[in-house]
Amino acid sequence: MNWYSGLNLIAQGLRGHRGWEPAWRSATPKPRYDVIIVGGGGHGLATAYYLARNHGVTNVAVIEKGWIGGGNSGRNTTVIRSNYYYRESADLYEFSLKLYERLARELNYNIMFSQRGMIVTAHSRHDMELSARWAGAMRRNGVDTDMLDVSEIADRVPALNVSPRARFPVVGGFVQKRAGTARHDAVVWGYARAASALGVDIVEGCEVKGFVRSPSGSVVGIETSMGRIVADKVGMAVAGHSSVLAGMAGFRLPVTSYALQAFVSEPLKPALDTVVLSLATGMYISQSDKGGLVIGGGLDRYSSYAQRGNAPVIRDVVGSVAEQFPPFRRVRLLRHWAGIVDVVPDSSPVIGETPVPGLYLNCGWGTGGFKAIPVGGWTLAHHIATGTPHPVARPFQLERFKTGALIDEAAASGIAH
């Protein structure tokens, strides 16, 4: 593996850049592994990486139906934040944010994590009360945040229409300064490269067709389009397709799959140097390093496995941008797409065991899985390697839907879940 550094870049440049190797080995599956991870997105690759790095389990394969970074990992809006309401969520997402803060150095891969802050704007007295309650909860959970008044928001986001005569007048808000954005492709490529260097096999273009079961019923491998692969343990991190895979293993999940749309505009000169989420419209926006405005909003409100969005949501989201950011009204969209997200009733993830022995699960991140890639991988790797939940993932077991110990972020925090 090439080490990425300024010196190496110059050295390679002098040799015409002919010495670079592929970032990860393209593997064909061996007949047997200690652990197989189904799903080569961020969460699956991070799980494989931390299995190897934290637990010394290197006989691992990541099985991906399409290609690395071709699913939700390449379809999200790249926001990283930990502004959640409940302590359990704050511990989980803060753990993730802290891993992100040192991820580029650890992976030797520039993930372009830019802690440009995220501002949540309030548009009514009720929004302000919600914001104060939300910010207060964050502080209680040890996550730093500041309330903002209108003039502070206007200074920070000049393009935002804060006028009292606006359709959505801004009355205040709050900011998490350590939130930000990262290059989503770089996160998956970085994890794939680092995992591959530790001996993990990354198999692309290999679809799982079913599970191999022992006489006692536990999962001891997978049937794939490339044949049978045996393993001691199997983990799955397949987001919107979790119910499909669970169906192959004979159980159901509390998951509904929806399409979540995102949009990117033509490149502009720097115009927006933070992330903004409006409580009035649920629209959120940031500007990428290439200059494109990256825009998201709410879900398409019916279940879907089609990776394309519907027209009413496009109208709502684009209408919100035009209304709230007048300078962006005549900006043209360059691309628009949808990813299939796995929404659970309490909008909190599931990380841990399934009803079938030998099969482990990472799902339920819904609309917010990108920010949680490091912690999702770290905690699932811990559970697979040690057989017990990681402390920060303990509240996020599938069992909670039976015991009733839900962590209801959907109702608590007003975020666009």
Added chain:
Amino acid sequence: MLLITCPWCGPRDEIEFRWGGESHIRRPTLQSSPQDEEWADYLFYRKNPKGLHRERWVHEAGCGQWFNIARDTVSHEIVEVYRMGEAHGQAERGKRP
């Protein structure tokens, strides 16, 4: 864009409707003294199929009536519409009503 045929009002734009999730879910009867598993299954667990899905919709901005639709979750093709309490047909993926 979906064109949904309300059983009472006829074909209308999808923005007039709201999706209500999986149809034909049976609430546990108290006589059967349901256990936590049964309640969890009823409240939270769903088929969430990739393919034909029988689901409830309400014509929120129209007549306000709930009804059932069989829809393909990949192509979004609506293959059957039927009223609450009506027996549904043998709709299969890819076949038109």
